[in-house]
Amino acid sequence: MKKLSILGSTGSIGKNTLEVISAHRDRFKVVALAAGNNIEMLEAQIIEFRPDVAAVFDEAAAEELKKKNLPVEILGGQKGMIDVATLDSVDTVVSAISGSAGLVPTHEAIKAGKNIALATKEALVMAGKIIMAEASERGVSIIPVDSEHSAVFQCLDGRDIEEVEKIMLTASGGPFLKRGPDELKNVTPAEALNHPNWDMGRKITIDSATLMNKGLEVIEAYWLFNVPVEKIGVVLHPQSIIHSMVRFIDGSVIAQMSVPDMKGPISYALSYPERLGKVLPTLDLAEIRELTFEEPDVKRFPSLAITYDALRAGGTMPCVLNAANEAAVEAFLDERIPFTDIFRVVSDTMAEHEVSDGETIEEVINVSEWAKEKAKEVIEAVRIH
Numbered sequence: 001m002k003k004l005s006i007l008g009s010t011g012s013i014g015k016n017t018l019e020v021i022s023a024h025r026d027r028f029k030v031v032a033l034a035a036g037n038n039i040e041m042l043e044a045q046i047i048e049f050r051p052d053v054a055a056v057f058d059e060a061a062a063e064e065l066k067k068k069n070l071p072v073e074i075l076g077g078q079k080g081m082i083d084v085a086t087l088d089s090v091d092t093v094v095s096a097i098s099g100s101a102g103l104v105p106t107h108e109a110i111k112a113g114k115n116i117a118l119a120t121k122e123a124l125v126m127a128g129k130i131i132m133a134e135a136s137e138r139g140v141s142i143i144p145v146d147s148e149h150s151a152v153f154q155c156l157d158g159r160d161i162e163e164v165e166k167i168m169l170t171a172s173g174g175p176f177l178k179r180g181p182d183e184l185k186n187v188t189p190a191e192a193l194n195h196p197n198w199d200m201g202r203k204i205t206i207d208s209a210t211l212m213n214k215g216l217e218v219i220e221a222y223w224l225f226n227v228p229v230e231k232i233g234v235v236l237h238p239q240s241i242i243h244s245m246v247r248f249i250d251g252s253v254i255a256q257m258s259v260p261d262m263k264g265p266i267s268y269a270l271s272y273p274e275r276l277g278k279v280l281p282t283l284d285l286a287e288i289r290e291l292t293f294e295e296p297d298v299k300r301f302p303s304l305a306i307t308y309d310a311l312r313a314g315g316t317m318p319c320v321l322n323a324a325n326e327a328a329v330e331a332f333l334d335e336r337i338p339f340t341d342i343f344r345v346v347s348d349t350m351a352e353h354e355v356s357d358g359e360t361i362e363e364v365i366n367v368s369e370w371a372k373e374k375a376k377e378v379i380e381a382v383r384i385h
């Protein structure tokens with residue numbers, strides 16, 4: 001029986017994880033749950049899954065939840081998140097806190113020797129070098145939950161990375177694949193939040209619309225699979241049936257396909273190296289009929305170019321990209337900047353950064369805070385008055 005701690009249990013990945021678990025209660029025990037501030041949903045999850053411990057990042061919300069006298073120990077704040085990530089009785093931590101807030105608990109979990117089912121890509125984008133070094137030192141496995149990386153992981157199937165010619169991440173292209181440059185300027189948050197294929201959280205849905213999510217995934221792949229930047233490519237595939245592909249040195253391409261549903265990669269990360277039954281609906285290719293592919297348009301969506309620049313600059317630059325993007329997405333959702341200025345805020349913030357090695361988590365967090373402040377200055381300069 002795998003003993004799990006789920007960080008980010010009330011988010012989209014967290015909810016899907018609990019759905020997978022509830023269909024396989026004989027395989028998994030939920031030892032701990034952690035959420036940001038949604039205590040109504042957390043309370044329902046506590047009642048259903050009976051964990052030993054629950055943590056709420058928001059201290060006031062944690063106090064509120066304690067008043068309910070639930071049969072569980074309730075912790076609060078950053079310390080509560082870390083405690084839940086490092087519990088002795090847990091062997092696998094599902095890391096699914098959205099955004100940079102997930103970095104520290106994930107790092108602490110690895111230091112405590114926990115295996116990680118990783119959905120929080122920001123942990124690798126901000127501190128990939130530190131995270132992967134720590135994981136290898138502790139003999140901890142990091143199994144990707146992100147659908148593209150799960151696909152690559154399944155295609156590689158333990159093969160030597162020397163046999164890989166190219167990792168090809170697929171991208172749906174988001175809701176604005178067909179919009180011209182002028183139309184893009186005027187898209188609203190409501191339109192951007194309406195993703196054609198995947199049902200996800202707000203931040204990542206905007207990142208999908210800008211293709212910045214794919215950029216972050218390129219960085220994630222770089223660290224997870226330890227390949228040179230040149231060996232990672234992106235291809236648009238609007239149907240989201242192929243979740244990514246690997247081309248090997250003999251020219252053979254292996255692709256992983258399924259109905260687009262996060263329960264697929266979540267279940268694989270939880271049960272690896274086995275596969276669980278009854279996870280996804282049957283994929284009917286004859287009904288889908290067509291799988292299409294095209295090159296991403298980096299003129300309309302400069303995110304990928306910006307990402308490769310950040311990876312080549314190395315060190316703390318990807319961390320700056322991530323922080324500036326978080327600030328820019330927030331400003332777009334608040335209707336303070338137009339959609340197309342998200343790219344400008346990120347690249348202008350990066351231009352102000354002097355790269356350092358990023359050797360410690362503290363350094364990375366300081367750089368991330370610096371970048372958020374710098375991005376806010378850039379936003380003030382470009383904002384809609």
Ligand code: MG
Pocket residue numbers: 146147148217
């Ligand atoms: Mg993804």
